[in-house]
Amino acid sequence: MIRVAVVDDEPLVRTGLRVILNSADDLTVVVDCTGAGAVELVRTRRVDVVLLDVRMPVVDGPSVLRELKRLPDPPVVAMLTTFDSDDYVDTALRSGAAGYLMKNSTPEHLIQAVRTLADGGQVLAPEAAKRVIAGYLAAGRDDGAARRVRALSERERQVLGLLGTGLSNRGIAERLHLAHGTVKDHVSSVLAKLGGLNRVQAAVVADRANLPAARSDLR
Known part of the structure; x- marks a missing residue:
């Protein structure tokens, strides 16, 4: 419950x-x-x-x-x-x-x-x-998080792209054919690497970085 x-x-x-x-x-x-x-x-x-x-x-x-x-x-x-x-x-x-x-x-x-x-x-x-x-975009906010996107792994960029669409962890797991726990670990890692952002702020970074919704063909 x-x-x-x-x-x-x-x-x-x-x-x-x-x-x-x-x-x-x-x-x-x-x-x-x-x-x-x-x-x-x-x-x-x-x-x-x-x-x-x-x-x-x-x-x-x-x-x-x-x-x-x-x-x-x-x-x-x-x-x-x-x-x-x-x-x-x-x-x-x-x-x-x-x-x-x-x-x-x-x-x-x-x-x-x-x-x-x-x-x-x-x-x-x-x-x-x-x-x-x-x-956020009009203000041109950049506390370094956008630059850190380049340091993410390809899988982490996939996860960030899907965060930008507002999907939950379970939704991301279904899209990428991953275990729910694995996605939770990826999300935590992404948010930490972006400087401790929350999910909403990370979604804005994904939008600014023009990250596409992730493909499900990366294994």
């Missing part, structure tokens, strides 16, 4: 998300709470994926996210919000969020997004994805 936490200041929203997520056989909501006290609850309940509202009174989403990322074994976090401004997207991703979803997502999309997050993938609402790619 994928253990999920829903952190939102509105009880009605939390209830609705709990009903939607618990309707899937492989998901269970083990925490629903506001921002205050969320970090301790997530830590003690061994949560896999956190859906975290951005705007909350007392303790807002970015503050909770930063605290969660300091945990010894942090969960995967996606921001779930009605706001899609550049500032919110940028703040969330720079703070370590693996996804950014809008609250008008369909139940089916939300369930699949949680599965993707749990499997190491990243999820971005279309509104957010356009801004992330455009913003």
Whole structure:
């Protein structure tokens, strides 16, 4: 089971998300709470994926996210919000969020997004994805990660190319006909060699480096 936490200041929203997520056989909501006290609850309940509202009174989403990322074994976090401004997207991703979803997502999309997050993938609402790619490329950001692409092995460049398409580890494994654990090792190696980037940042590097979606014929 994928253990999920829903952190939102509105009880009605939390209830609705709990009903939607618990309707899937492989998901269970083990925490629903506001921002205050969320970090301790997530830590003690061994949560896999956190859906975290951005705007909350007392303790807002970015503050909770930063605290969660300091945990010894942090969960995967996606921001779930009605706001899609550049500032919110940028703040969330720079703070370590693996996804950014809008609250008008369909139940089916939300369930699949949680599965993707749990499997190491990243999820971005279309509104957010356009801004992330455009913003990073327009700013010409280059902290050395793009140059490090050339130092990757051919297999690692394949994996990075598929990261750029948003595939989860399982999806990459299926595309390359590799074991799931092998792909996890490759992804970890790629992110480390790119300077400790997260998956979303690595996807931007793949886009900038013009890496194609990997072929499955390399053994």
